[in-house]
Amino acid sequence: MVEAVIWDFGGVLTTSPFEAFARFEIARGLPADIIRNTNAANHFENAWAKFERAEIDLDTFDELFAAESRAFGAEVRGREVLPLLSGELRPEMVEALRRIKQNHKTGCITNNLPANAIGSASGRTLYVAEVMALFDHVIESAKIGLRKPDPKIYRMMTDTLGVDPKHCVYLDDLGVNLKPARDMGMTTIKVVTAEQALTDLEAATGLKLR
Template sequence: MMVEAVIFDFGGVLTTSPFEAFARFEQECGYPADVIRNTNAANHLENAWAKFERAEIDLDAFDRLFAEESLALGGAAVRGREVLPLLAGDLRPDMVEALMRIGEQFKTGCITNNLPANAIGSQAGRSLYVAEVMALFDHVIESAKIGLRKPDPRIYQMMTEALGVRPERCVYLDDLGVNLKPAREMGMTTIKVTNAAQAIAELETATGMKLS
């Protein structure tokens, strides 16, 4: 396969996963283990999280609906506002370096399920590095701006059309299997990211480039 484009998820790929922060928060608050992840995963196309990432509801509605869902599913009413600050992961410099090298030879894109710009509040430092990394891509698609989110197949199609490539000429990286499935079904080579070293090794195999 001749690769023409590499497409990245953002959180959990170019930054560390928020799952560890979720686990620490649950333990500190005495909430059931994995209540946040389980609430996110249940009815994942139409739950509060999905609606917020598509900008269909505001912060107040998300705060209330997430608490209702977490109480029904996990027995603890976790407020949506409590969860949002946990999303800010740390940048993975080696992944950003790999992205920069890949951009010298291939088209690059980012498909990210994100939240409305004012959802998490003022995080100037985080916003700065996010903007700097986003500027490295040829094209970026943000769920909250277009009203679609992964794993809706249309969002991947939008990216291939924007980059002018066929899906079978693309490599796609994400930390969630549910988001990789549609890309794989379209013909993309997919990489499930568990850590930076593993992702870079698989990227080297897929692209034929030396990235580490």
Template sequence: MFEAVIWDFGGVLTSSPFEAFARFETERGLPADIIRRTNAANHLENAWAKFERAEVDIEAFDRLFAAESLALGAEVRGRDVLPLLFGDLRPEMVEALKRVKTTLKTGCITNNLPANAIGSVSGRTLYVGEVMALFDHVIESAKIGLRKPDPRIYQMMVAALGVNPKGCVYLDDLGVNLKPAREMGMTTIKVLNAPQALAELEAATGLSLR
């Protein structure tokens, strides 16, 4: 029935940055969810969107994010948010990806940051080469100037994989990114945690992933 499984990266194959956001806000005495609310406000054209499309550099992102968060109640510098993005790989999700790959095509659509920006805030890299090499095709927002939930990025993936959207399962931790995939005909899974996501993926595909 299915031809491919398409994955988001951060929050799906890695732990969610939302946990780090919450810790940062508590430690700094900031309003709860100020970072997530700033990310969500005007989400197609805000500082975060522009940075993930590589339309602004890190200095501009830092200033824009600070202004946007201040308008919502408290200033948070964009540069301070970037180190919070580095989640830990979820080994059970990586194992599932390896098992899926034996029978189905695999793709990754990720909203990410320009490589030079990542390097400037952390010695770590957001992407682990061995995991990214498991995908048949990877689309990174910062490299193509498009980001989810723009429908074109999903269309690019199915074209690259040579599959019908109705033959795809798509996993993401954000509902706003699942909507366009679902409207194209994909089966979507909102990732809350690894056990839940794996159970739903097993149920959809009939594969044993654990």
């Protein structure tokens, strides 16, 4: 029996930043997937991880990301990547969240960036108040100094919601972030498209979500 549905935000309730990464790379003549490859390398301790835990400031992130990207064939400044993070809300996913809220507890675990570090460098205005209010609890990496896929962040959510992980569904667009949730006993859904995610979520919850 499902007691709670826990969501990632970017790439789940919004469109994926990977699309923006690809457009940027093509426009600049950069190696394909250089941004994703830079993000994935040493993913616990790279520039991205440190920035999402609010351990470094924007200037340091900019320099570190540039240095790390050079290992993949070109220099990409960290400041240039930040505006690419803005995604458009997926209304069908927001509607599904509203329907689930009527029947189950809801939570959001998001790896995000410190608002005071981003300044005007990013147009990232993802945290729409109306949507975030649909969650019973929200955990933001930059506020607690901990980020996915650290297992502790998932345990913090289930403890706060007061639910057994075995009775939870977790959605994320990154496989590396799904594994710890799955290891805890959660039902996991990798979000590739909104249509696919809704089909999987309906199967997991038994609810009609569209």
